[in-house]
Amino acid sequence: MNNSPIKGRGAQENTPNKFLQYSYETRDDFLEFCRLEGEPADKNKTQYIPIFPKTIVNEVTSPDVGMMYSMNPYQGCEHGCVYCYARNSHEYWGYSAGLDFERKILVKKDAPKLLEAKLKSTSWKASTIVLSGNTDCYQPAEEEFKLTRACLEVFLKYRHPVGIITKNALILRDLDLLKELNNYGLIGVNVSVTSLREETRRILEPRTASIPKRLKAIKVLSDNGIPVNAMLAPIIPGINSHEIIDLAKAVSENGAVSFAFTVVRLNGAIGGIFTDWIRKTLPDRADKVLNQIKECHGGTLNDSRFGVRSKGEGKIATQIHDMVRLAKQKYFKDKKFPVFNTELHAQYKTGQLSLF
Secondary structure, eight states: OOOSOOTTOSOOSOOOOTTOSOOOOOOHHHHHHHHHHTOOSOOOOOEEEEEOOSOOEEEOOOTTSSOSEEEOSEESOTTOOTTOGGGGGGGGGTSOSSHHHHHEEEEETTHHHHHHHHHHOTTOOOOOEEETSSSOTTSTHHHHHOHHHHHHHHHHHTTOOEEEEESOGGGGGGHHHHHHHHHTTOEEEEEEOOOSOHHHHHHHSTTSOOHHHHHHHHHHHHHTTOOEEEEEEEEOTTTTGGGHHHHHHHHHHTTOSEEEEEEOOOOTTHHHHHHHHHHHHOTTTHHHHHHHHHHHTTTSSOOOOTTTTTTOOSHHHHHHHHHHHHHHHHHSTTOOOOOOOOSSHHHHTTSSOOOO
């Protein structure tokens, strides 16, 4: 068996898709053949695959997610965060939640057109739509396809509120549009910062922006008056749980007006992906980390109970909550994330102002 870490990727294997009858397996005899022939067994290339959905805006029914509507210009994410809850959604498209999730990126080229149709619908009433509730809208694919920028132009045209979740400094490319949206109270940005240590970031989130670049993004956005919430998530016991206070201090000093957190949960195929990853990447602390995660979720790696699943319970989770509470009192006592403006959209629904 090949136990060498795959460079630049989070997942280290392609887990079987539970919806498919057959699974792909890399056999040892094939690996030996490739070695003897001097050929790579896996080219480890990213593939962009165009898809054409009929709709782009999704209603979020989970009561503890914190958003009502989301949209994802891309499915799959090249950032490769090993813990990512969105990995399981790749199985719905016929792929693996493992390496396929970060190497087979589905591109919705009609996203701006579909969004415009939604915002022009007579039945639609303005409610914040989040880019992206599932996969990062500023992942590397955005540099080529610019779908997120095109969608922001649509939001601005129709004066519709939009939230952004990202861990990529590429967001600063669109500062001009973000500033215009902010003039009308239509934008809020969530920047994910999981660790202050580059070594941790590189193994957890191999193709994301560096921590200094993310902190700079928070500062630049904040200096331009754009409200930023820092996502200190997920908190993983034994990996980044000791950084909560320092993380809160860093994002506050760079201008974030609030922060949120979750305790890691490894639902579906992610439990196996994470376990395989940590035994290959951090073998000396693998058992400790896995056992502490289980302690937060009643003895398992996953918890599907609404309201509890993302916060955890037990002694370790309580310690995490205590540190979060202290961090908010110390660094965010008089700060508050603003409410989005939903009052302008109705008069811009047709793309032009009404005379009366």
